Amino acid sequence: xSIGEDVVVLGVGLHPFGRFxxxxxxxxxxxxxxxxxxDAGIEFNQVEAGYLGRVGGTGPxxxxxxxxxGELGQHGIPITNIELACGSSSRSLMLAADAIRAGSVxxxxxxxxxxxERGMLRVGGVDSDGYASLMGLNVMPAAYAxxxxxxxxxxxxxxxxxxxxxVKSHRNAMHNPNAQYRVAITLEEVLxxxxxxxPLTLYQCCPTSDGASAVILASASFARRxxxxxxxxxxxxxxxPVYSRERSPQGxxxxxxxxxxxxQKAGIGPEDVRVTQVHDAFTPGEILTIEELGYVKPGxxxxxxxxGGTEITGxxxxxxxxxxxxxxxxxGATGGAMVTEVVRQLRGQAGPRQVAGARAGxxxxxxxxxxxxxxxxx
Amino acid sequence: xxxxxxxxxxIKGAAFTIPADPAxxxxxxxxxxxxxxxxxxxxRAICLGCGHRGLDECLxxxxxxxxxxxxxxxxPPGAILEPPYVIAQIRLQDGPFTQSIVTGCSVTxxxxxxxxxxxLYDTDRMSDGDRVVAFAFRPGTDAT
Ligand SMILES: [Zn+2]
Numbered sequence: 001x002s003i004g005e006d007v008v009v010l011g012v013g014l015h016p017f018g019r020f021x022x023x024x025x026x027x028x029x030x031x032x033x034x035x036x037x038x039d040a041g042i043e044f045n046q047v048e049a050g051y052l053g054r055v056g057g058t059g060p061x062x063x064x065x066x067x068x069x070g071e072l073g074q075h076g077i078p079i080t081n082i083e084l085a086c087g088s089s090s091r092s093l094m095l096a097a098d099a100i101r102a103g104s105v106x107x108x109x110x111x112x113x114x115x116x117e118r119g120m121l122r123v124g125g126v127d128s129d130g131y132a133s134l135m136g137l138n139v140m141p142a143a144y145a146x147x148x149x150x151x152x153x154x155x156x157x158x159x160x161x162x163x164x165x166x167v168k169s170h171r172n173a174m175h176n177p178n179a180q181y182r183v184a185i186t187l188e189e190v191l192x193x194x195x196x197x198x199p200l201t202l203y204q205c206c207p208t209s210d211g212a213s214a215v216i217l218a219s220a221s222f223a224r225r226x227x228x229x230x231x232x233x234x235x236x237x238x239x240x241p242v243y244s245r246e247r248s249p250q251g252x253x254x255x256x257x258x259x260x261x262x263x264q265k266a267g268i269g270p271e272d273v274r275v276t277q278v279h280d281a282f283t284p285g286e287i288l289t290i291e292e293l294g295y296v297k298p299g300x301x302x303x304x305x306x307x308g309g310t311e312i313t314g315x316x317x318x319x320x321x322x323x324x325x326x327x328x329x330x331x332g333a334t335g336g337a338m339v340t341e342v343v344r345q346l347r348g349q350a351g352p353r354q355v356a357g358a359r360a361g362x363x364x365x366x367x368x369x370x371x372x373x374x375x376x377x378x
Numbered sequence: 379x380x381x382x383x384x385x386x387x388x389i390k391g392a393a394f395t396i397p398a399d400p401a402x403x404x405x406x407x408x409x410x411x412x413x414x415x416x417x418x419x420x421x422r423a424i425c426l427g428c429g430h431r432g433l434d435e436c437l438x439x440x441x442x443x444x445x446x447x448x449x450x451x452x453x454p455p456g457a458i459l460e461p462p463y464v465i466a467q468i469r470l471q472d473g474p475f476t477q478s479i480v481t482g483c484s485v486t487x488x489x490x491x492x493x494x495x496x497x498l499y500d501t502d503r504m505s506d507g508d509r510v511v512a513f514a515f516r517p518g519t520d521a522t
Binding site for chain 2: 130131132133134135136137138139141142145146147148149150153194195196197198200243245248
């Protein structure tokens with residue numbers, strides 16, 4: 001153990017995403033955790049720190065991490081609960097990676113877990129007689145729909161471009177046994193589904209989900225004793241909104257700024273990334289994010305998706321496991337699931353959804369203004 | 379707005395004036411930075427532009443333009459508006475952004491860049507004998 005060591009993803013595991021009314025949050029989390037331990041080939045008593053990413057919703061709000069990690073074993077390690085809305089488990093991973101790079105621990109485990117209610121996500125708390133609730137303003141799809149409308153106005157992006165994101169995501173999820181929706185849908189079906197917030201139809205909104213993810217990180221020296229084919233967490237960066245007098249405070253955080261920091265730390269550029277998972281809670285998430293990540297120029301995201309640029313066989317494969325739209329979005333578990341997919345891609349374990357020649361991958365995960373970018377390579 | 383019994387009071391969670399003279403325009407209450415001049419909707423203690431501590435209360439311009447918008451077709455739980463209705467982000471003439479519904483035109487007439495003016499919106503709700511009033515923006519310019 002030493003300061004400044006490389007960080008390796010030693011194990012990943014998921015509980016499938018979907019609806020599991022007979023399972024508790026703890027059940028989901030434990031199954032994901034055990035899957036990651038098996039994948040890493042280590043026992044829980046070799047884990048030196050635990051981080052739980054979770055937003056809330058149903059179940060007890062306090063001390064959940066202690067309870068969940070306590071079911072896997074009790075050997076006195078520090079447990080920390082992390083909440084960054086839909087970016088909770090990727091932020092947990094960043095803090096775990098910081099601890100390893102600082103030389104504080106050799107291994108750390110992140111569990112992300114969530115059980116959610118059905119229905120439209122609302123921004124902020126439920127203030128039943130307040131202005132935003134009564135006037136119908138605090139609706140999550142509206143926030144993304146307004147990003148879409150601004151993009152359409154500035155660049156001429158078309159509703160069909162956004163809809164195509166969902167077509168591609170659903171096709172990818174057919175090959176993912178852990179995905180919530182495993183059915184193909186056509187462009188016509190996406191566009192004809194019920195309008196929610198123009199231009200976004202129902203099939204352009206991610207579902208609410210139950211699910212869990214787990215990721216085990218280790219120092220490179222620890223990892224060498226357990227794997228010959230390590231996937232490195234090469235760089236990570238996070239951010240929160242940047243005030244501007246000139247632009248509205250919309251969006252899911254300053255992805256472009258955070259990505260530039262992450263590229264600089266990793267010593268690579270967008271052209272080196274071969275597989276990417278982005279935060280597509282709604283279809284504009286993919287089109288706007290690939291621009292901010294520097295894969296295409298501002299305004300080119302719509303036509304790029306339309307022409308297949310983000311397909312598994314395209315120049316920049318995005319959301320190869322179905323993304324939030326089709327894999328599902330149990331908020332606290334999502335970041336870990338994105339990392340799981342990138343790791344499987346870089347190991348060549350992605351089966352029918354494998355991207356050829358993937359050596360470097362990127363995760364962009366966002367939560368109400370907080371945004372995380374993580375870069376991996378082999 | 380429709381006339382009704384009771385004193386009009388601003389809806390909880392929003393701060394704006396309700397002029398006694400219906401010919402006068404309602405205005406959002408905001409905060410102004412005495413150091414750099416930046417303005418913000420609502421109450422702030424510290425300037426986001428320059429970090430100055432202690433902002434002045436001010437009334438914001440009732441005029442603005444639609445920065446972006448969407449037509450909402452699904453009624454959120456607890457909302458009093460019936461879809462379809464328009465939510466917009468509006469850039470006020472004196473700088474700050476605010477979010478509001480847009481009334482006074484067909485939902486399909488709203489465009490990015492459309493000039494709008496602030497207006498009152500009667501919620502048809504009462505609170506302790508007072509009439510609860512919200513705000514909206516409608517198409518219009520300084521002359522209208
Ligand atoms: Zn200032």
